[in-house]
Amino acid sequence: MLSHHDIQVVQQHGHKVYSIYVYESPLRIWHWVNAIVMIVLAVTGYMIGTPLPTLTGEAADYYLMGYLRYTHYIAAYVFAFGLIARVYWAFVGNHHARQIFILPVTNPRWWKEVWFALRWYLFLEHTPKKYIGHNPMAHLMMFFFFSILAFGMILTGFGLYVEAYGSGGPGDWLFGWVVPLLGGGQQTHTWHRLGMWLMMTFAAVHIYAALREEVLSQHSIISTMISGWRMFKK
Secondary structure, eight states: OOOGGGEEEEEETTEEEEEEEOSOHHHHHHHHHHHHHHHHHHHHHHHHHSOOOOOOSOGGGOOHHHHHHHHHHHHHHHHHHHHHHHHHHHHHSOGGGGGGGOOOTTOHHHHHHHHHHHHHHTTOOSSOOOOSSOOHHHHHHHIIIIIIHHHHHHHHHHHHHHHTTOTTSTTHHHHTTHHHHTTSHHHHHHHHHHHHHHHHHHHHHHHHHHHHHHHHSSBOSTTHHHHSEEEEOO
């Protein structure tokens, strides 16, 4: 339930503009840190899977792949612990903090709104609807292409990480089952790399949709993830 502290009303150009506090500061910080970490993971992961041509000179003078793997591992730990913190905040934060982890699949009205949002994105609807949190289509996509996919990336990534140390190595008790389950290291690497492409494709669509909504919809999107306040312009 919204309190009077969660709603602001201001006058702009003779019209009332309503702002509702949606995203709390821990969630916003996680969002932007996570965005940077995902870029680092994608770039270093791609270069690990597709190494640069052999460099000339003494091998001892180069440690490029080592630095790439080290950076990838650090970013992976930040990504994993950030996701754990994000799940924790879903329990202690407001209603919008847990939206991307729960789908109201038994609610027919929600599916109707998903269909409407899809038509809006396809330019088949002329007027958008106002949503305080994610619109239902964004809600659906965030659940599958971030929440579920993020856990899959962590499992396959750390599965490959512990495989390098062999049985009994660090983390083997937690992730040692992943590689055998998926049929070996090469298959696990393939799934991990496919997950990277899916997540980066989703990120590109997510950025496009956010920019599009900021311009065409009647409420703020990008600025909301900066300030926490969603502004309804009309």
